[in-house]
Amino acid sequence: LFEGMPFDSFSTVAALYDEQVQIITCNPDIKTVADLKGKRVSIGAPNSGVYFNAIDILGAYDITESDITPTYQSFGDSTDSLKNEQIDAAFIVAGAPTTAVTDLSTSKTAYLVALDDEHVKKLLELSPYYVKATIKADTYPGQTEDITTVAVSAVILAAKTVSDDDVYAFVKDIFDSAKDSTTASTHAKYSELSVEKGGSVTTVPYHPGAAKFFKEEGVTVKSA
Secondary structure (H helix, E strand, C coil): CCCCCCCCCEEEEEEEEEEEEEEEECCCCCCCHHHHCCCEEECCCCCCHHHHHHHHHHHHCCCCHHHCEEECCCHHHHHHHHHCCCCCEEEEEECCCCHHHHHHHHHCCCEECCCCHHHHHHHHHHCCCCEEEEECCCCCCCCCCCEEEEEEEEEEEEECCCCHHHHHHHHHHHHHHHHCHHHHCCCHHHHHCCHHHHCCCCCCCECHHHHHHHHHCCCCCCEC
């Protein structure tokens, strides 16, 4: 994607957890991505990660931006618009459970739109930075079934100008907190953190401060 215009001023700090592509609707007749054609759909803020994720997903179903009536809204604005019946569906890319979706589900009957295996396979072939994912039943109020979707990894990046000591202290605090039962109980995503996943990025070299931490944990990473 960056051929001919590379950026090399940043480095990886850690991979954290998967962020699922969540397609939310309050319309029970929208059962598949194909049903979004001709509908009012929030596809994220302009040029945001959510926007490009939405375009990828729609493209796997041969739906273009012009095939829907798009709006470009944040998570909170999207769920407010769903609540007020101003849109038919919204793309939200974040670790589930996501507060905005939970809040919507407590006031209206909300549904997650699943991806089918055929189109997941097509998407992964076109865009290998996705992984197949499942949003387990009961993640949200009223969600009675597992939902198949795709996810992208949440990764922390830092400018190379940040000191080694600061990055080391930062990443150490994250993973030490994940091991502490008191701290880890404050957020569901702590259970998904591991030093193995943290050191799994291969595309962008790690900041030396982060590399030092992972080496101490027995995980070797490519350093910037």
